[in-house]
Amino acid sequence: MNRWGETPYEAHLPPETVLNQMEMAVIVCDRFSNVIYGNAFAQELFGFGGDEFVGHSALSLAIAEEDHEQAAELARHVLKGGVWEGTFCNLRADGSTVYTRAHAVPLRHPSGAVDGIVIFAREALRSNQREQDRYGLLERIGERLAGSLELETTLRRVATTLVPQFADHCFIDVFSGDRLIRRVSQHAGGWTPPPGTWAEVGDPVSYPPGHFSAKAMSRRDAVLVEDMLRHRFEAPSEQSRRLGDAMGITSVISAPLLVRGELLGVMSLALSSLSARPDPHYDGFDRDLLGAIAGRVAIAIDNSLLFEEERETALAFQKHLLPGDLPPKLDGLQIAWRYEPARPLESHGHGIQTQVGGDWYDVIPLSAGRVGVVIGDVEGRGARAAAVMGQLRAALRAFAQDDKPPADILRKLDEWVRTMTRPERMRSGWNSDDLVRPPLVSCTYFVYDAWSRVLEFANAGHDPPLIITDGQVGDLTFESEGAMLGVRGPGVGGEILFNEESTELKPGSTLVLYTDGLIDRRPRDDGEYHSREEARERVRQAVAAVARRDVETIANAAYEAVPGDINDDVAIVVIRTAGDELAVQERTFPAEPIMVSEARRLAADAFAAWGMHDEQAELACLLVSEVVTNVVLHAATTPAPRRELVLDGGGIAPAPFGGGAFDEDDWDLGVDLAGQLGRREPPAKEFRLRLRRGADAIWVEVFDTDMRLPRIRSAGETDEGGRGLYLVDQLASRWGARPTADGKAVWFELPLHS
Template identity: 30%
Template sequence: MQRPDRRGCIPGTLKEGGRRGCRSGGRPERGAAGVAGRSGRADDRGMPDEPRRSLAERAFEQSPVPWMLCDATGRLLRINAKMSELGGMSDSGLTDEDLRGRLPSELPLPHIDRSVLEESERLIREVAATGEPITLETYAPRPGESRTGAWAVSYTPVRDADGRLDAVAVSAVEFSEQFAARRRQALLDAAGARIGTSLDVSRTAQDLADVVVPGFADFVSVDLLDGVFRGEEPAAGPPAGDVRLRRAAQAGVGPHLAGLDTGVVGVGLRGSYPPGSPPARCLATGRAGVHTMTDADVVAWLAGDPARSAWAAEHGLASLMTVPVTARETTLGVVVFSRLNDPANHRTRRTGRTVRHDPAAPTSEPFHEDDVPLAEEIVGRAAVWLDNARRYTRERATALTLQHSLLQQRAPRQAAVDVASRYLPASAQAGVGGDWFDVIPLSGTRVALVVGDVTGHGLHASATMGRLRTAVRTLADVDLPPDELLSHLDDLVISLNTENAEAEAEAEAHPDEVDASGGDEASSTDGGSAEIGATCLYAVYDPIARRCVLARAGHPEPALRTPDGRVEYLDVPAGPPLGLGGLAFESAEFELPPGSLLALFTDGLVESRFRDPDQGLAALSDQLAAAGPDPDLAAVCDDVLGALTTLRPRDDVALLLARTRALGADQVADWSVPFDPTFVAEARGLAARQLAHWGLPELTFVTELVVSELVTNAIRYGRPPVRLRLIRDTALICEVSDASGTAPHLRRARSFEEGGRGLMLVAQCSTRWGTRHSPQGKTIWAEQALPTGSPAPGTASAAPA
C-alpha cells in the first residue's frame, strides 16, 4: 500500500520580516480543539538567492575573524570591520566603494607594516596563479592595544560552481600565546646550544649577546667587572661610588649596530656608571629592571652622559632592561637589553606552503615586566658558564705561573753546548700542559739535556711536571747514566700513581670529609686526580770525548743536523712511557762532531690534527736543514715554531736546540798514576806545572792539596788503574779516577783521630765536589772558581805529561 505524500510547501514568516515559501514535512496532529493539522520543520532549501547572499554578507561583516577578499591581481573586493580594526583604519571614514580596487599596500592600514602588505600582494597573486592556499606568519598590533601580536594570515582561493577562481580570501587568526611559547623555547634552545662552548670569558659573553639579537632585543651589551677577565673573585657587597665595568661583548641588528665599536663603550674598554644609573642599580641590588626613556633615573643618567644621550637619540632607543649576571651567589656584571623605535629590517623565510615574515627585532614595542623571566633565565644560564670561564682563567693563570716558575728561564753557564729553547703553551681551550725542558751542567764539563711531557692539561699536569723536573735534577746531580736515571724516574711515577689511587679511594670512602669547595677549586681539564703518565728524553753530552749518550721513555727521537747539513733522527731505543714499570730502558751512544745541532722536542711540535706525524717530522727536518752551517739558534727556534705550529695549538710545545762544542787539547791535562803512594808528590808537581802553564798560579796551593788527598785515597782505598785529570774551563776541575766502585763518605773526624779529614778539606777548599760512577769504576772530582782576570782558555798549549 503506497503511503501518501505528506510533504508540501507552506507559507512562513521570517524572523527579520517578510514572507516566503518553505518546504515542509511532518506528521498529522490534533490540537486541543480537535482541529487536525501537521507539525514539522522548515528548511531554507527553497530560499531565493538574494536573501541568502544578504545573510552571508552579514556573517562576513560581523565575523570576529579579520577578513578581506581580493581579485586575482590583489586588488580589494571586500573587507570586514575586524580587518579594518586590525589595520587601524576603523575611523578613517572610508566606505567600501572608496577602498574597492586598491592594492593592500595602498590601503590606509597604519598598524600593519608596509613590508607585510607588499608581501601579501605577492602571495595573493601566487595563490591566484597556483590555486594552492598559503599561510603567512607575521606580526601586527592587537586591536585596541599597543602591544604586538603574532598573526597567521591565510590566503585561500575562492572558486565558482565551475571551479574557476573568483577571488582570494584573506583571513587572520592571532596565535600570540603559541608564538610567545615558541619564541621562548627557541631562545632557550639557542642559548643551550651556543652558550658554554668555550672557557673564554669574552667568547662566552659574545655568545650570549648573539643569542638574544635579533630574537629578543635590538641591541645588547654585556659588561663585567674587570677582575672577572683575570679570574679574580669579585669583592663582596655592592660597589661604592661609580661602577667601572669592562665591555665583554655586544651585538645589534643591522650593519649600523653590529660592529664592535658601535656602542658608547667599545668591546674591551671600560665604562663608568654613576650610582643612580640602571646598570649600577642592577649590579648593587642584584635584581632585574625594566626602564623606559621617560623614567626619572634614565633621564638623569642620560643628562649626565652626553655621549650616551646622543647615542640613544641617534638610534631611537625606546626602552631597556638590565639583568644582573649572577652565579653561585656572586654578581659578575650586568647585561643591558635595548629595544629601538624602528628595528627597520625584515626577512622572509619559507617552509612548504608557510611563509614566515620576521622583523629583525621581535617587536618595536618597549620591554614589559613579563619579558623579565625569559631574560633572567637566559642570562642565568650564561652566568654559570661565565663563572666557569672565570674560574678556568684563574686556574690557567695559576698553572702558567707555576709552570713559568718551574721551567728554566735562562740557560746555565757551561761550555759544552750553545742552547736555545722555546715553550709554547696550549690554547686556553685545551689548558696548560706539562711539557718541560732542562739544561743541567754535570761534572767534568759535561751537560745533560732533558725534554719531558706529562699527559693531560691543567694545574695538576703543571704540578706533576714540577715534581718530575725536580726529580730529574736530583738524579742528575747523582750523575746516573741516562738509562738508570729513567728507571728511577719510572719508579717515582709509579709511586705517585699509587698515592693518587689511595687518596681517591679514601675520598670515595669518606666523601663527607672532603672540603665541599675542593671540587670547584681543584677542577682541571685533565680530571685532577687522573693517573699520571709521562714521556722523557735524557741525553748527556761530553765535550771532551765528543760523545753523547741518550735514553728515552716513550718520547720522540731527537733530530741531529751534522756540520755538513745532513739531518737524521737518532736511533735511540724506544723505552716505555714512564709509569708502566717492569720494563728496562736502554741507552745509545753517538759521536757528535763539534758544531752538530741536536733538536729535542715534545710531540706537540710535530703532531697536529691537520697533518700526519711523519709530515711533521719531515717539516722539522726541512727547517733544520735550511738553518745553515752556523745559525742563530734563537732564530732557528722561531722559524721552526712558525712553520710547524699554529697560533692556538691544541697541545703544549717544548723545543730545545743544542749546538755541540768541544774542549781543545790545551784545556785538558791527563796523567796515568802508578798505584804507588810515593807518586803522590810527583802528582802534586804535575798539577803545579800545568797551572803555571795555564797562567793560574793563584790556584796552585789549593790544587796541590786536592790532588794530594784524592790521589792518596785512590791508591789507599781504590783499585788500579788510577788517573788524574785537570780541566781548565769556566772553572778548574780536578778529577781522580780508579777502578773501584766504592764511594767515599764525607765525615767529621774526631779530635783524637789522625785521619779522616781529607774529603772534609777537599769540600772546604772547593766550590763543589762529588762522585760519579761508570762501568769502569768511579771518579771523584772537585771544582775551583777561576780568579778574576784569568787568561781565556786556549791561550797556551797543554804541558806534557
C-alpha cells in the same frame, strides 16, 4: 620477495631516488666543507633551485654570519671523527629566515679514514617569524654558552648571537671587586662609539640611580624601556645622551646577571630606529626572554670566573715547579727553551679540557762540567699531572747527582713512579681493581760531555729529537724506544729495560727536544688538520730553514711551524754544541808514590798555560796532590786478587789440597813453581789524571780501577793521614766521586777568579 609473494620495487631504486623522497635535508661535504651532494628536500628547505650550491662551501647554504664560527667548529670536530648536533640560523634565497636543527656525522672511506661530512637537517620551528627568532635565539645562546669556559670567548659569543638578530647594541658589564667594568660593547654593522661617549671595553661604568641598568641591579629583575624618548634624561652622561639621540635609540632592556643570589653585573640590549626593523621596540615577552638569557649568561660567567681562577692557580703551580731560569752559562753548550701551557679546548657537549698538563724539562749541571738534559710528559691534565711532574723533576735531579748512566737513572725513576700506586679502600672493602694506576710518563734523559763531545742517553717512550748537523736536519735515532715510565703496574710481571746509548756529536751540532704538544695541534678556523707525521715534517722544514742561525731563532721556528691552537702543553729545548775544542789535559800514570810529583808537575804546567794566577794555581796543585796521593795509597793497600797458575799448554793447574785456583800461600814444596809453571802476574795499577778548563772553573778528575768510593773521616791528633779529602772538601767549591765502567772517578771543582 616478501611474504605476500610480491617483489618490493624500492629494492631496485638508486640511492638518490630514496634520498630525494626523505622529509629531511641530506647534505654531503668533502674534507674542505664543500658541498658535493644535496637532496631535493635540502633545495626546498634552503630555497635553492637545482644543484647551484654543489661545489661551494657549506657556508653557501646562507648560514647567518653569526653562525659561521659555529659551522667551522662543526667541520673541525666531525673531521676528527666526532658527531655534532645543534641549531643554525639560515637565510633562505628569498631573504626569509629559517632555523634548522642539524645533525652531522663523519663520512668514512672503507679504510676507516674520514673523507667528509654528512649533515641531516630539518626545520626547527614551524611558527611565525618572530617566535622563531625568539625560541631559536634562546636555544642557540645555550649552545654557545656550553662551548667555552673562557670569559672573553663566552661573552663575545653571546654578543655576536644577539647582535644583530635581537638587538642593534649590546653591553655586558661585570663587577671586578666593587667596580663595574664594561666587558662587552657589541654593535650592528661593525659600528663603534666615538671616544668619550659610551664606555669602552675595560672602562669602569657608573650608572646614576634613575638609570634603567641601575634599576635592574637594585630590583634584581629585568627592566624594559619601551620608548626611550621618555627616559633620555637617565643617561649616565650628557655625551651618552647625545649619542643615543643621534643613533635613534628607541627601546632598551636591561637585565641583572644573578647567580646563587650574587649580583655579577648587568646586561643591556638596545634597538635603533636607524636599523631596517619593521618595529624597533621591545615588548614584555622580549623582557622575559632577555631575563632568561641573562640567567644563563650569569651561570656561564660564574663558571668562567671559577675556571679562570682554577687555571691561574694551576698555571702558577706548574710555573713554580718548572725551572725558572736554566743555567745561564754552560761550557760548550748554547741553550734556548720554550714552554707554553695548553689553551682550553672548546667543545659542543663533548667535554672541555680545562687544565694544564704535565710537560717538563730541565738542565742539570753534573760533575766535571758535564750536563744532564731531560724532557718529558706526564699523562693527563690538571693539578695531579702538574704535581707528578714536579715530583718527577725533583726525583730525577736527585738521582742525577749520583752520576750514574742515563739508563740506570731511568730505571730508578721508573721504580719511583710505580711506587705512586696505592690501594684506596672503598666503602665495601677493596680488591686489586681498586688500585690507583700509576701515571704514565714519557721522557728522555741525556748526559753531554762537552770536552769529549760524547752524548749518552736513554729513552722511555718519548719522541726522538731532531738533530742538525752541517745545516742538515734529521732524527736522532733511538735503537730502542723504551717503555714509558710506570707501564709495569701491580701484578704485571716482566722487567722493563732501558737501553744505554751514546753518540759523538760533531762541532756545532744542534738538538731540538720537544714534547708531543708541538705536533698535536687543534686546527684553526681554516679547518686544516695535520697528522703527527705531517706536523713533524713541518717542524723539520721550519728548523731546516733557520738551521744555521742562533738557538733562540730555531726554538721560535719550531714552535711556530705547525698552525693551530695548542691542544697540549708544549715544551721545547734547543741545545747546540761548541764549534771549538775545549781546553783539556790528560795523562795516565803508574800508581806509585813517585808519580805524585809527576802528576803535580803536569797540573802546574797546564794551569800556567791556561793563565791561572799563582795563588790559584798553587791551591789547585795542592788539591791535585791530595787526591792523587789518596788514590796511590789505596792502590797499594788494595787486597791483591787470587792469582791463577797457568800450565804451558794454557790449562790451569789443580790446587794441591782440593782448593780452588792457585795461591802461593797454599804451597810449601821448596820449589819455584811460579818459575816452572809460569805465574800470570797482575798488571801494575794505574791512575789517570784529567784536567779541564771552563770559562769560569777548572775541574780535576782522577780515575782508577778501585771500586771503593772515598769518604771523609775524622783524623785523630796523632794520625799521620786522613786529612786529604777534608782539605779538598774545605777548599774546593764542589767535589765528589762517581762510579765508572771499570772503577771510579774522584773529582773537584775550583772557580776561576779574574
